[in-house]
Amino acid sequence: xxxxxxxxxxxxxxxxxxxxxxxxxxxxxxxxxxxxxxxxxxxxxxxxxxxxxxxxxxxxxxxxxxxxxxxxxxxxxxxxxxxxxxxxxxxxxxxxxxxxxxxxxxxxxxxxxxxxxxxxxxxxxxxxxxxxxxxxxxxxxxxxxxxxxxxxxxxxxxxxxxxxxxxxxxxxxxxxxxxxxxxxxxxxxxxxxxxxxxxxxxxxxxxxxxxxxxxxxxxxxxxxxxxxxxxxxx
Numbered sequence: 001x002x003x004x005x006x007x008x009x010x011x012x013x014x015x016x017x018x019x020x021x022x023x024x025x026x027x028x029x030x031x032x033x034x035x036x037x038x039x040x041x042x043x044x045x046x047x048x049x050x051x052x053x054x055x056x057x058x059x060x061x062x063x064x065x066x067x068x069x070x071x072x073x074x075x076x077x078x079x080x081x082x083x084x085x086x087x088x089x090x091x092x093x094x095x096x097x098x099x100x101x102x103x104x105x106x107x108x109x110x111x112x113x114x115x116x117x118x119x120x121x122x123x124x125x126x127x128x129x130x131x132x133x134x135x136x137x138x139x140x141x142x143x144x145x146x147x148x149x150x151x152x153x154x155x156x157x158x159x160x161x162x163x164x165x166x167x168x169x170x171x172x173x174x175x176x177x178x179x180x181x182x183x184x185x186x187x188x189x190x191x192x193x194x195x196x197x198x199x200x201x202x203x204x205x206x207x208x209x210x211x212x213x214x215x216x217x218x219x220x221x222x223x224x225x226x227x228x229x230x231x232x233x234x
């Protein structure tokens with residue numbers, strides 16, 4: 001049996017992973033549970049692991065895997081907040097999705113274009129043209145167009161994004177402060193970073209202390225897409 005805090009943390013991790021494909025950071029867990037320090041989160045994580053609800057993956061930052069949910073929670077619906085699940089299906093070839101009709105026989109995967117490589121480190125040349133496609137579970141997709149990029153570099157490892165991962169993004173020209181985005185700098189360099197708004201400036205923040213935060217004027221940075229999921233091959 002879980003304590004109230006253990007139950008809250010497990011559902012929070014599950015909801016965040018369903019929304020973004022990435023486990024929350026310890027700071028995000030601490031704030032969500034209104035705890036004073038991260039040591040309390042460490043104890044809760046250890047307790048959940050000992051009880052067989054989660055597993056920590058070795059040698060990977062923020063790498064958590066949910067093994068099971070409490071019996072009182074319907075698997076896959078912990079973050080639905082009472083809404084009926086409506087799967088999405090691809091419309092055309094550009095990663096656009098729409099709600100499926102009830103009892104539809106449409107496949108439950110969608111073909112998403114991979115638009116080359118993105119730097120999680122020093123910015124590289126702007127995003128390339130469509131190179132190939134990947135099949136993605138439609139549960140990861142929301143309304144709008146989607147695309148994927150292959151990650152090169154280690155500047156986002158503390159956000160759980162590793163060299164060689166494939167990131168799934170929803171195409172959008174805007175993002176909130178704190179979102180992980182694909183940003184185009186000076187119309188020449190593309191990079192994957194966490195966006196922070198600092199007054200009239202925009203900061204592109206790494207998730208690795210070895211990399212410095214870069215700050216630009218708002219006219220120099222264009223958001224190309226917002227991170228919604230992550231694909232990793234072992």
